[in-house]
Amino acid sequence: MNQTKKPTIADVAKAAGVSKAAVTFALKGTNGVSAETRERILAVADDLGWTPSASARALSNRRAYALGFIIRRDPTVLAADPFFADFIAGAEEVLADGGRVMVLSVARDEASERASYRSLASEGRVDGVLITDLRTDDERFALLSELELPAVVASQTKANHGFPSVHEDDEGGVAEVVDHLVQFGHTRIAHVTGDPAYEHAVRRRESFVAALKRHGLRPDAVVESDFTANGGAEATRHLLSRSTQPSAIVYANDLMAVAGAAVAQRQGLRIPGDLSITGFDGTDIGAHLFPSLTTVRTNPFLLGSTAASSLVKFIDHETVSDVTLPSPELIVRDSTGPAPTDQGA
Amino acid sequence: MNQTKKPTIADVAKAAGVSKAAVTFALKGTNGVSAETRERILAVADDLGWTPSASARALSNRRAYALGFIIRRDPTVLAADPFFADFIAGAEEVLADGGRVMVLSVARDEASERASYRSLASEGRVDGVLITDLRTDDERFALLSELELPAVVASQTKANHGFPSVHEDDEGGVAEVVDHLVQFGHTRIAHVTGDPAYEHAVRRRESFVAALKRHGLRPDAVVESDFTANGGAEATRHLLSRSTQPSAIVYANDLMAVAGAAVAQRQGLRIPGDLSITGFDGTDIGAHLFPSLTTVRTNPFLLGSTAASSLVKFIDHETVSDVTLPSPELIVRDSTGPAPTDQGA
DNA sequence: CTGAAAGCGCTTACAG
DNA sequence: CTGAAAGCGCTTACAG
Numbered sequence: 001m002n003q004t005k006k007p008t009i010a011d012v013a014k015a016a017g018v019s020k021a022a023v024t025f026a027l028k029g030t031n032g033v034s035a036e037t038r039e040r041i042l043a044v045a046d047d048l049g050w051t052p053s054a055s056a057r058a059l060s061n062r063r064a065y066a067l068g069f070i071i072r073r074d075p076t077v078l079a080a081d082p083f084f085a086d087f088i089a090g091a092e093e094v095l096a097d098g099g100r101v102m103v104l105s106v107a108r109d110e111a112s113e114r115a116s117y118r119s120l121a122s123e124g125r126v127d128g129v130l131i132t133d134l135r136t137d138d139e140r141f142a143l144l145s146e147l148e149l150p151a152v153v154a155s156q157t158k159a160n161h162g163f164p165s166v167h168e169d170d171e172g173g174v175a176e177v178v179d180h181l182v183q184f185g186h187t188r189i190a191h192v193t194g195d196p197a198y199e200h201a202v203r204r205r206e207s208f209v210a211a212l213k214r215h216g217l218r219p220d221a222v223v224e225s226d227f228t229a230n231g232g233a234e235a236t237r238h239l240l241s242r243s244t245q246p247s248a249i250v251y252a253n254d255l256m257a258v259a260g261a262a263v264a265q266r267q268g269l270r271i272p273g274d275l276s277i278t279g280f281d282g283t284d285i286g287a288h289l290f291p292s293l294t295t296v297r298t299n300p301f302l303l304g305s306t307a308a309s310s311l312v313k314f315i316d317h318e319t320v321s322d323v324t325l326p327s328p329e330l331i332v333r334d335s336t337g338p339a340p341t342d343q344g345a
Numbered sequence: 346m347n348q349t350k351k352p353t354i355a356d357v358a359k360a361a362g363v364s365k366a367a368v369t370f371a372l373k374g375t376n377g378v379s380a381e382t383r384e385r386i387l388a389v390a391d392d393l394g395w396t397p398s399a400s401a402r403a404l405s406n407r408r409a410y411a412l413g414f415i416i417r418r419d420p421t422v423l424a425a426d427p428f429f430a431d432f433i434a435g436a437e438e439v440l441a442d443g444g445r446v447m448v449l450s451v452a453r454d455e456a457s458e459r460a461s462y463r464s465l466a467s468e469g470r471v472d473g474v475l476i477t478d479l480r481t482d483d484e485r486f487a488l489l490s491e492l493e494l495p496a497v498v499a500s501q502t503k504a505n506h507g508f509p510s511v512h513e514d515d516e517g518g519v520a521e522v523v524d525h526l527v528q529f530g531h532t533r534i535a536h537v538t539g540d541p542a543y544e545h546a547v548r549r550r551e552s553f554v555a556a557l558k559r560h561g562l563r564p565d566a567v568v569e570s571d572f573t574a575n576g577g578a579e580a581t582r583h584l585l586s587r588s589t590q591p592s593a594i595v596y597a598n599d600l601m602a603v604a605g606a607a608v609a610q611r612q613g614l615r616i617p618g619d620l621s622i623t624g625f626d627g628t629d630i631g632a633h634l635f636p637s638l639t640t641v642r643t644n645p646f647l648l649g650s651t652a653a654s655s656l657v658k659f660i661d662h663e664t665v666s667d668v669t670l671p672s673p674e675l676i677v678r679d680s681t682g683p684a685p686t687d688q689g690a
Numbered sequence: 691c692t693g694a695a696a697g698c699g700c701t702t703a704c705a706g
Numbered sequence: 707c708t709g710a711a712a713g714c715g716c717t718t719a720c721a722g
Binding site for chain 4: 379401
């Protein structure tokens with residue numbers, strides 16, 4: 001690839017008969033040039049196909065005009081989880097206007113994750129990062145402070161981390177699911193949790209327990225799992241082998257619910273006749289299964305765009321307050337129905 | 346965020362009692378400094394926590410040390426398609442060692458996709474891009490040439506684009522699926538295509554037709570669809586409403602197969618007793634459905650890592666030849682079985 | 691409203 | 707083997 005030399009600001013300045021500074025001013029549209037001159041300069045720039053060099057601008061401004069997003073690749077979960085794609089699309093939407101760019105990194109483990117944050121920060125690749133999937137006692141907060149790397153946390157947390165945050169209210173979603181099942185007469189409602197290393201797994205479990213208690217039910221069928229299809233299947237086998245089978249299972253995500261439903265069907269149970277099942281995420285595919293999956297629809301796209309705009313403001317030293325997005329919405333489909341009549345109180 | 350000033354190469358040079366050039370040499374490890382001095386310099390750099398500034402390096406070297414990947418967001422497909430996550434993870438693996446970074450962009454439509462390529466190129470944000478999901482008569486080739494932006498095509502194509510390419514052999518995968526079904530005695534085998542705007546949809550259809558003919562069967566049940574769950578469901582309803590129903594359906598991806606299976610089940614058909622079904626992709630969730638999905642396992646991770654290393658070489662003006670990865674592998678699971686005995690020839 | 695100069699933090703010839 | 711200088715392409719005070 002023998003690049004013909006790209007035009008520089010000097011070329012534009014010369015062609016327009018002005019100084020380089022004038023070109024910069026024209027571009028920013030602020031002050032320093034008359035409207036007329038500005039037009040001419042922009043026309044020339046457009047003509048030559050000139051856009052300021054990102055690295056030169058970054059060097060001058062001490063600003064990369066880039067945001068970082070580091071995903072920890074939990075191989076089985078990542079691929080199946082539509083969260084990231086939507087979240088990134090949402091963030092992108094905000095970055096695109098603003099001439100910013102997203103630097104994405106995928107880390108295999110904690111060590112390489114840490115290394116990624118470190119190098120993004122010390123090389124000045126990004127001006128800030130988006131944080132998701134909080135772990136309990138997440139060590140990233142300390143790291144970010146040490147690196148003095150601005151961040152916005154796109155998740156709910158108990159941690160007092162001092163970064164601006166954006167989150168959906170999971171609790172409301174779980175409560176809606178439980179209410180829905182109770183209305184159908186279910187009393188033996190089980191829960192399959194996500195990986196408790198993640199805060200949202202713990203939070204959903206706590207919300208589940210609280211919701212059950214509110215209805216005077218005993219949360220004695222909570223099985224710990226890990227958000228994977230495999231984990232969901234195993235937890236389901238375990239629940240179904242108990243002496244008192246649940247009449248409904250609330251899963252912490254769609255993927256486990258789908259795998260769990262298959263396990264139940266394989267054992268000859270009818271859904272929802274014998275067993276009601278609910279997911280969490282609102283993945284598109286849930287609508288197209290047999291039976292279709294009752295779930296809670298979260299909004300990763302909105303979460304991504306909101307978090308990104310908070311981060312952009314935060315980097316610019318504007319005051320940004322925490323944002324709570326509307327509660328995710330219960331989507332009632334075919335996998336839930338009346339409790340079996342044989343069920344005791 | 347009151348950044349304490351980051352150390353620069355000058356700080357390192359002073360602290361080590363050498364020139365800035367010496368630091369650069371020490372870092373590259375090539376020539377110019379004695380092993381001893383080199384050690385000392387690196388120790389000092391480590392001590393101060395210095396890493397070269399990406400933008401300064403980029404400006405000097407006229408190299409961004411970044412690769413671009415632009416995804417066109419087809420909202421319904423993207424979220425459900427695990428391809429991207431795996432592909433990106435594979436590419437990342439290669440970039441990480443090498444100090445490179447991936448710039449990800451998500452485009453809503455062709456216009457914003459074009460704009461993304463243009464700005465990445467003209468701002469010098471990236472040194473090259475990875476191209477996937479080729480369309481028939483893909484206009485990106487012309488664009489890339491115009492922009493003189495190095496690229497590697499991670500897909501098979503008939504187009505004579507002049508860029509290095511890496512691809513898996515789809516044809517083999519489709520042939521394996523058809524052979525498998527024929528061995529089970531199926532003769533009325535249908536195909537639900539992906540969106541024919543994409544080359545791989547067309548290629549899979551052609552492979553299907555060829556495979557059927559090889560077995561002396563008539564490919565008279567090919568329904569055009571679009572890779573989405575909805576599309577797969579509709580195509581399936583159409584096929585099942587025909588006077589001569591197929592005994593097996595080959596879908597161009599897993600997502601459509603899953604949705605198609607649900608449609609068949611909803612109509613009371615047993616899978617595989619009444620209808621055999623196959624997907625394409627080998628998504629993890631397919632293993633956890635009821636029945637589990639027979640499919641073809643592709644390897645997006647390998648595709649991503651191979652494409653990324655080709656691109657890195659291509660950017661460095663090394664000669665890179667096209668790579669054909671091993672044929673994807675047939676994964677036989679529960680959704681395929683013997684043809685129903687009532688079936689005529 | 692405009693122009694010349696210095697600086698951002700590297701790298702790269704070019705002298706010594 | 708090492709040092710001083712120029713340059714990468716912008717932006718930003720600072721004069722005019």
